[in-house]
Amino acid sequence: MALSVLKKFLTVIPTLIGASLIAFALIRMVPGDPVTNLLGERGGDPAVVAEMNQKLGLDKPAWEQYFIFIKNACVGDMGTSIVSKRPVSEEFWSRFPATLELSVVSMVWALVLGLPFGILAALKRNSVLDYAVIGTSLIGYSMPIFWWGLILVIFFSVNLGWFPVSGRIGIEYDLVSKTGFLLIDSWFGEGGFLAFKSAVKHLVLPALVLGTIPLAVIARMTRSSLLEVLGEDFVRTAKAKGLSHYRVVIIHALRNALIPIVTVFGLLFGSLLTGAILTETIFSWPGVGRWLVKSVEARDYPVIQGGVLYIASMVVLLNLVIDFMYMWVYPKMRSK
Amino acid sequence: MNRIFAILAVLMVFSQAQAAKTFVYCSEGSPSSFNPQLATDGPTFNASSHTVYNQLVQFKTGSTEVEPGLAESWVISKDGLTFTFKLRKGVKFHSSESFKPTREFNADDVLFSVNRQRETTHPYAKVSGGSYEYFQGMEMGKIIKDVKKVDEHTVQFILAQKEAPFLANLAMDFASILSAEYGDVMLKAKTPEKMDTAPIGTGPFVFKSYQKDTIIRYSANETYWKGKPAIENLIFSITPDASVRYQKLKAGECNLIAEPSPADLPAMKGNNKLQVFEKEGLNIGYLALNTEKPPFDKQLVRQAIMHALNRGAYIDAIYMGRATLAKNPIPPSIWSYNNSTQDYDYNIEKAKELLKKAGYPNGFETEMWTLPVSRPYNPSGKKMGEMMQADLAKVGIKVKLVTYDWPTYLEKSKKGEHQMIQMGWTGDNGDPDNFFNVLLGCSAVKAGSNLARWCFKPFNDLVQKAKQTTDIKQRTAFYMKAQDIFKSEAPWATLAHARVYRALSGNVTGYQIHPFGTENFEKVDIK
Numbered sequence: 113m114a115l116s117v118l119k120k121f122l123t124v125i126p127t128l129i130g131a132s133l134i135a136f137a138l139i140r141m142v143p144g145d146p147v148t149n150l151l152g153e154r155g156g157d158p159a160v161v162a163e164m165n166q167k168l169g170l171d172k173p174a175w176e177q178y179f180i181f182i183k184n185a186c187v188g189d190m191g192t193s194i195v196s197k198r199p200v201s202e203e204f205w206s207r208f209p210a211t212l213e214l215s216v217v218s219m220v221w222a223l224v225l226g227l228p229f230g231i232l233a234a235l236k237r238n239s240v241l242d243y244a245v246i247g248t249s250l251i252g253y254s255m256p257i258f259w260w261g262l263i264l265v266i267f268f269s270v271n272l273g274w275f276p277v278s279g280r281i282g283i284e285y286d287l288v289s290k291t292g293f294l295l296i297d298s299w300f301g302e303g304g305f306l307a308f309k310s311a312v313k314h315l316v317l318p319a320l321v322l323g324t325i326p327l328a329v330i331a332r333m334t335r336s337s338l339l340e341v342l343g344e345d346f347v348r349t350a351k352a353k354g355l356s357h358y359r360v361v362i363i364h365a366l367r368n369a370l371i372p373i374v375t376v377f378g379l380l381f382g383s384l385l386t387g388a389i390l391t392e393t394i395f396s397w398p399g400v401g402r403w404l405v406k407s408v409e410a411r412d413y414p415v416i417q418g419g420v421l422y423i424a425s426m427v428v429l430l431n432l433v434i435d436f437m438y439m440w441v442y443p444k445m446r447s448k
Numbered sequence: 449m450n451r452i453f454a455i456l457a458v459l460m461v462f463s464q465a466q467a468a469k470t471f472v473y474c475s476e477g478s479p480s481s482f483n484p485q486l487a488t489d490g491p492t493f494n495a496s497s498h499t500v501y502n503q504l505v506q507f508k509t510g511s512t513e514v515e516p517g518l519a520e521s522w523v524i525s526k527d528g529l530t531f532t533f534k535l536r537k538g539v540k541f542h543s544s545e546s547f548k549p550t551r552e553f554n555a556d557d558v559l560f561s562v563n564r565q566r567e568t569t570h571p572y573a574k575v576s577g578g579s580y581e582y583f584q585g586m587e588m589g590k591i592i593k594d595v596k597k598v599d600e601h602t603v604q605f606i607l608a609q610k611e612a613p614f615l616a617n618l619a620m621d622f623a624s625i626l627s628a629e630y631g632d633v634m635l636k637a638k639t640p641e642k643m644d645t646a647p648i649g650t651g652p653f654v655f656k657s658y659q660k661d662t663i664i665r666y667s668a669n670e671t672y673w674k675g676k677p678a679i680e681n682l683i684f685s686i687t688p689d690a691s692v693r694y695q696k697l698k699a700g701e702c703n704l705i706a707e708p709s710p711a712d713l714p715a716m717k718g719n720n721k722l723q724v725f726e727k728e729g730l731n732i733g734y735l736a737l738n739t740e741k742p743p744f745d746k747q748l749v750r751q752a753i754m755h756a757l758n759r760g761a762y763i764d765a766i767y768m769g770r771a772t773l774a775k776n777p778i779p780p781s782i783w784s785y786n787n788s789t790q791d792y793d794y795n796i797e798k799a800k801e802l803l804k805k806a807g808y809p810n811g812f813e814t815e816m817w818t819l820p821v822s823r824p825y826n827p828s829g830k831k832m833g834e835m836m837q838a839d840l841a842k843v844g845i846k847v848k849l850v851t852y853d854w855p856t857y858l859e860k861s862k863k864g865e866h867q868m869i870q871m872g873w874t875g876d877n878g879d880p881d882n883f884f885n886v887l888l889g890c891s892a893v894k895a896g897s898n899l900a901r902w903c904f905k906p907f908n909d910l911v912q913k914a915k916q917t918t919d920i921k922q923r924t925a926f927y928m929k930a931q932d933i934f935k936s937e938a939p940w941a942t943l944a945h946a947r948v949y950r951a952l953s954g955n956v957t958g959y960q961i962h963p964f965g966t967e968n969f970e971k972v973d974i975k
Contacts, residue, residue: 144855148862148896150488150581153873154886155862155896160584167579195480197577197644206660262691270699277696280662283472283683289659396687398661411855 120435124428128421132185135420136178139413145170146194146411168194170413181417190418195410200418204400208422209292210280211399214391215384217315218323223377226327230334235361237339245331252328261321261394268317275317278396282310318395322388326380333376337369344368371438378434382427468680469974471956473967474687474702478661481576483644484621485565488581493621494706494967495664495684500542501624501649504533504558505615509968510960512730512782512878514619518553518650528610528918533558535601539673541627542654544646546637549629553650555597560628562595562605571635576644582622586876591617610916612923616877621966625650652677652970661686678958678973697722697951703974704959706967708951710768710827716951727961728781729948730875732774732883733825735816735836735941736899738867743814748806750938754792755799756843757836757941766832767944774942776931778883781963782875783920784927789935799843811844816868817861818851824946824965825872832870832943862896871899874965880927884911888934900939907933 147156147164156164165171169180184191190200233245269277280294281287285303287294295315298307341347342365350360389401400419407415477491484497497503506517519533539553564572565583583589593608607614617623630648634640647655650673653666664684668677685702687693690709694716696702708716708724716724737744737753744750763771775791778784803811816836819829826832830851837847847868852860861869875882885892890908892898907930914926934940950961958971 142853142856144853144857144859146855147581148859149855150579151585152488152858153871153897154488154585155892155898156581156585157587157891157895164579164581164584167577192577194577197481197486197579198641203660262695265692265695270695273699277699277701278687278692279685280659283470283663283685286657286665393689394692396662396685396689396692398659398686402661402688409854 117436120432124432127428128424129182131424132182132417132421133178135417135424136181137174139408139411139416140174142411144411146413149409149411150195181414185418185421190421191414193407193415194412195407195415200414203403203415204419204422206292207398207400207403210294210397211385211388211392211401213293213295214315214318214322214388214397214399215381217319218384218388219326219377219381221319222323222326222330222380226330227334227373230331231338231361231366233331233335234338234342242335245335249328249331252324253332255324257321257324257390258394260324261317261391264317264321265394275313276310278314278394280311280314280397281307282314285310314395318391318397321394322384322391326384329376329380330373333373334369337372338365341365341369374434374437378431382430385423385426385430469678470681470683471679471704471969471972471974472683472685472702473969474693474696474705475684476686476690476693476706477688478686479658479664481644482647482655482658483576483626484624485561485580485583485626486576486644487621488585490966491686496647496649497621497624498651498966498968499653499666499682500647500651500655501626502539502651503619503621503623503625504535505619507619507878507962507964509971510727510962512616512875512963514615514878517619518558518625522615524615524918528612528916529607531605531607531614532598533603533605535603536673537601539650540671541630541650542648542669544648544655546642546646547627547630547633547648549627549648551629553625553627554600555603556628557625558603559595559597560631561624561626562592564626564631565589565622566592566595572631572640572643575640580622582620586617586620586622588617588622610918612915612918613877613879613881616879616882620877653682674970677970679969682969694951697953700953702953703956704950704952704967704972706950707824708949710770710949712951713768713770713949721954723952723954723956725950725952725959725961726770726947727963728772728779729824729946729965730779730781730878730963731825731872731946732777732779733771733823733870733872733943733946734774734777735943736866736869736871737939737941738864738869738899738901739939740864740901741867743806743808743812744867746806747937748802749808751792752799752802752806752843753840753845754938754941755795755802756845757839758794759941759943760794762832762835763944765835766826766828767946770949771944771946774945775935777888777934777940777942778880778927778931779875779945782878782880782883784880784924786928786931789931791935792938796842803843803845808844811846813846813848814867815850816847817857817866817870818849819870819872820851820857821854823872824948825874825944826870827946829870858896861899864901866899869899876964878963880923881911881915884927884930885915888939902937902939904933904937904939907937 147161192199193203229245233242236242265277268274285307287297287301289297291297294311298311347365350364389405392399392402404419475491479492479495480489481487481492482496484493503517504519505514508515518536520536522533524531541549563570565580566589591607591611594606596604598604627648631643634642652669652672654669656665656667658664666682668680670676693705694712697705716722737750739745763773775789776786816833818833819826833849840847873887886897888898889911890903893901893903910926910930914923948961948965955975958973962968
C-alpha cells in the first residue's frame with residue numbers, strides 16, 4: 113500500500129514538467145507578443161519595443177527562458193505578470209479561493225441532487241420518474257451556459273429581485289479578506305450573519321449554473337452504473353440470500369456502482385477548477401478562469417505558464433486523492 | 449448576545465452609509481494597476497488617473513480643451529522649446545493608514561513623476577516591472593531633454609525638439625502627478641510597489657480598497673483643491689459582460705454602466721427609469737490599403753475602391769445609425785477639421801472606369817483583414833467585411849476575408865503582411881497630430897501604426913511643420929491642406945466616427961461623457 117502511494121506521488125513529477133513545457137511552448141508558438149499587444153493600435157518604434165522586450169527577458173532564447181522559469185518555479189517564484197506587474201503567485205492565490213468556493217458549492221449541490229435522482233431513476237427503471245430524470249438531465253447537459261445564466265439572472269434577479277445579479281457579496285460589506293473564502297470571512301468578519309447571508313445569496317445563482325452540467329452527468333452516470341451493477345451475479349446472490357432490498361442496493365450495488373461515479377466526479381471537479389470561464393463572466397466572479405483567459409488574450413506569458421502550472425498541480429493532486437478514494441471504495445485496488 | 453450587538457452595530461453603520469451618497473459605476477474590466485504610468489488600458493485610467501490623481505494640465509470635463517490643473521499657469525518660450533509651469537499652492541495629498549503627508553504638493557512631485565518614467569537610474573524606474581509603454585509610445589523620452597525645479601512652485605521642461613502637442617500630452621493619463629514623499633516613505637519601508645497598488649494622489653477621490661476583479665472603493669477627498677465632490681462614496685463594481693451590466697442597471701445595482709451594448713440601446717432609451725447619454729466620439733474607423741503592395745500602390749486603384757464602397761450603408765447596418773460618415777482622418781470635433789474636403793461618392797461606374805484606367809479592367813483578387821474585436825469605432829468587423837466584400841465584387845474585385853485573434857492581428861499588421869485591413873483609433877489628447885502623425889506619418893510606418901504604410905512626402909512635410917509651431921492658425925492651415933492631400937491620395941477608406949454612449953440610472957445628475965471615453969466623477973451627484 114505504502115509503495116503504491118509513493119509510486120503514485122512519483123508519477124506527478126513528469127506530469128507537471130510536461131504540463132509546464134506544453135503551456136510554455138504553446139503560448140509562444142501562437143503569433144502575437146505581449147509588448148505589441150500592450151501598445152495596441154498605437155504600435156511602437158522598433159527600438160522601444162526591443163528595449164521593452166529586453167526588460168521583460170523576452171529577448172533571450174526560448175530554452176533559456178524555460179529554464180529560468182523552471183528554476184524560479186522550484187523555489188516558488190512564478191514570475192511577474194507583464195500586464196499587472198504583480199507577482200503571478202500573488203495574482204493566482206488572490207483569485208483561487210473564489211474559484212474553489214464556487215466549484216465546491218456547485219459540486220456539492222450536483223452530488224446532493226444527482227446521486228439520489230440517479231439511484232431513484234435506476235430503481236424505478238422505465239417509470240415516469242426515470243424518463244423525467246433522463247430527459248431533464250439531457251436538457252441540463254446540453255444547456256448553453258451563458259444563455260442559462262442570463263435567463264436565471266433576468267428571472268430571479270431582475271424580475272423577482274431574490275438574488276443579486278453579480279458579484280460575491282453586497283457592496284455594503286467591505287470585508288477584510290483573511291482566507292479568500294467569503295463564506296468563512298463573512299461569518300467571522302464584522303458584518304456577521306447579514307454579511308454571510310449576502311455571500312450565500314451571491315453564491316446561489318452562479319453555483320446553480322455551474323453545477324447544472326455536473327448534476328446532469330452525475331445523475332445519468334449513477335443511473336447507468338447502478339443499473340449495470342444491479343444485473344450482476346453477486347446482486348442476484350445477495351437477493352437470493354434473502355438480504356433486505358435496502359442492503360442489496362445501498363451496501364452491495366451502490367458501493368460498486370460508485371467507482372465510475374468517483375472517476376467522473378474527479379474529472380468534473382478538475383474541469384471546474386481549471387476555470388468556469390463563462391459562469392465567472394456572467395456573474396462577475398473573480399476567479400482564475402477569467403483571469404487566465406484574459407492573460408492568453410494579452411499574451412501575458414508569465415501568467416499563462418505560472419497559472420497553468422498551479423492548476424495542473426491542483427488537478428494532479430485531486431486525481432491522487434481520487435485514486436486513494438478508489439482504494440477505499442474498491443479494496444481490490446489496494447493490492448494493485 | 450455579542451453577535452446581536454454586532455449585527456445592530458453593522459445595521460447602524462450601514463444605514464449611515466446609505467445616508468451618505470454612494471455612487472456605483474459598473475465598469476467593464478479590472479484595472480491592471482493603480483499607477484496610470486504603468487498602464488495603457490481604459491479601466492486603469494478610470495480607476496486611477498481620473499479619480500485618485502491630477503495632472504499639471506487637464507482636459508475640460510466633456511471636451512478636448514486643455515485647462516490648468518495642478519499647474520496654475522504656464523509660459524512657452526519663443527523658440528517653443530521651454531515650457532515653464534507655475535504650480536498651484538495649497539494642494540494636499542491624500543492620507544492613508546500607511547502614509548500621512550507632511551507637506552503639500554510641490555515641484556519635487558512633478559520631477560519624481562516625470563523622471564520615474566524618463567531616467568533608468570531613478571530609484572523607482574524598475575519598480576513594478578518598470579515599463580512605461582504610454583510614455584515611450586508617445587516618445588516623451590525623446591521629446592523631453594530635461595526637467596528642472598526652478599523653485600518650490602515652478603518647474604521647467606526643456607524639449608529636445610519643437611513639439612506643439614506637448615501641452616496636451618501633459619494632460620494625458622501617464623502624466624499623472626504622484627507624491628515624491630510617499631515614494632520616499634515606501635522606499636524606506638522596502639515596499640516601493642505599494643505606490644502602484646495603494647495609490648496616493650491629489651485627486652477628487654481617496655482610494656480605500658480593491659478586491660481583485662470585484663470591487664474598488666473610494667471615498668470623497670474632503671480637502672480636494674477644487675472642493676469636495678458631491679458623492680461620499682464611489683464604488684467600481686467590475687462587471688465584464690455588457691448584458692449583465694445592463695441587468696444590474698435595471699436591478700438598481702449600478703448608477704452608471706460602461707460601454708452599453710448597441711443592441712440594448714433602444715430598450716434603454718424606452719425605459720423611463722434610465723437615462724442614456726451620447727456624444728460624438730473622438731474616433732475614426734477606417735479601411736487601410738497597403739500602399740506598399742500592388743495594386744494598392746496605384747492611386748487610381750485606391751480611388752476606385754473609395755467609389756466602390758457604399759459607406760453610408762455601413763453606418764446603418766453596422767453602427768445602427770450611431771455614427772457619422774467619416775470623410776477626414778480626424779473627427780469633426782477636433783480643431784482643424786476640413787469641412788470642404790470633397791468626399792468620394794458611391795459610384796460603381798466611376799469605380800470601374802478608374803480600375804480600367806489603372807490597368808485592371810476585370811478587377812483583381814485580394815485579401816481583407818477584418819477586425820477581430822468589437823471596438824467603438826467598429827462594432828462588427830466581420831459583418832462590415834462581408835458588406836465590403838459584396839460591394840467590391842460589383843466592380844470585379846474578389847476579396848477573401850481573413851482574420852486572426854487580436855494580438856496576432858496587431859503583430860502581423862505591424863509587419864505589413866496585410867493588403868486591406870480594418871482598423872481604427874480613439875484619440876489620446878485631442879490634438880490633430882495624434883491622428884495625422886501617429887496614423888499616417890512616415891515614422892509611423894516603422895512604428896507599425898501607419899497601416900496604409902503610406903509615406904507621402906508632401907503630406908508628411910505638412911504634418912511635421914504643423915508639429916513644430918505653436919501658432920494654432922498656422923497649424924490649422926497646414927492640417928487643412930494635409931487633409932486635401934490625404935483625400936486625393938486615398939490611403940484609407942474613412943468609414944465612421946462612432947458616437948459614445950453611457951446609460952445611467954434616472955437619479956444621477958452632473959454627469960458628462962468625456963470625448964476620450966474615460967470617466968470623471970468629480971461633478972456627479974445623486975438626487
